[in-house]
Amino acid sequence: MQTRDKILELAEGYLLQQGYGGFSYADIAKALNIKNAAIHYHFASKEELVLAIIKNAHSRFEHWKKHLEVQVHWVRVSRFIKIYDNSCDKSDSMCLVTALCSDYALLPTKVQGALNNFAKAIHQWFSEILASGRAAGEFNFEGSASQRASIIQTSLMGGLLINRVMGRSQYEDIKNQLINDIQS
């Protein structure tokens, strides 16, 4: 594994745990036993580094989407929720959207833009799944698919945060009830 990829992986981990302002080049350098400047060689600025993280996550999401196209709607939804479960397992991380939203005011404009695109892509995909899943009789819920998608997404985002203070059981409670709320 190349240094560049190790930096990306580590930085993403830190970002999800501490937010944009919560990690430094020094943290990464120390963990990889390289020098601060070596990171600057691969990513000229923190802006570029985080931009690369978002780009990576976005492209992973696109592949994940395509990979799941063969599945029925409820499998796709449960896999979507599983992503948040994994964040919970992985040292009480936030999701990428949450981590960046919470530091939104500190973000360089380009990072805000990339985050915007990513958040929109997730919401659009999830809304479509819920809409066509309902049409297919797999789901049953009140309100528009877009509204239901927003509630589930934001509740999982908040759930990962509240997990940090209230513990895993509350996250599980939320998740189970969100699933119940779309059950036909």
Added chain:
Amino acid sequence: MQTRDKILELAEGYLLQQGYGGFSYADIAKALNIKNAAIHYHFASKEELVLAIIKNAHSRFEHWKKHLEVQVHWVRVSRFIKIYDNSCDKSDSMCLVTALCSDYALLPTKVQGALNNFAKAIHQWFSEILASGRAAGEFNFEGSASQRASIIQTSLMGGLLINRVMGRSQYEDIKNQLINDIQS
């Protein structure tokens, strides 16, 4: 208004917008046209300052609760939601729990503890309102009151975050559907 209170008010505003790591004594000093060290006179450390902010918010919450005891359940719930609306209005702030949860790993232990108590108090109050409101026939929803409280609270938390990238209309969508979901 005393300097101490001005510091508290300003610091809370910064905390809600930028998180724990996102504001500094210098920011506050500049805004109040005093020196860095003057803040240390009132609050020896950032830990003490944020502890005072949480204590303040917690006691405001207790008074608010008591003040609303005469109201029917649905008024109390709509006032609760109104708090999040106000955060949205006030320069796209997060709520206090969100702001602190997102920087949880950076928080001094005492701050984590105070946050814990505050988050628990909110959830407990809200669960009780939903439970007794349902018993009184004012609400109708699936699952336990605790689960429904968690969903509404975390979804509003996430809603305030997503408002920053997706705009106010998505927040409003979430809010309206959350209300619909408990309507009898």
Added chain:
DNA sequence: TTGCTTACTTACTAGTAAGTAAGTATATTT
């Protein structure tokens, strides 16, 4: 074998973070 690229290190800068020690002006108490 000379030159160029890759992937760094060394050594630094300017700026900012929280925090502190000592001094000062004003008001209050004795």
Added chain:
DNA sequence: AAATATACTTACTTACTAGTAAGTAAGCAA
């Protein structure tokens, strides 16, 4: 009038931030 407390300022420290300039060792290409 003298002593004390309040609410600061001045001037500083230590530690860390992102970022940079210059140098270097290894590998590949002509």
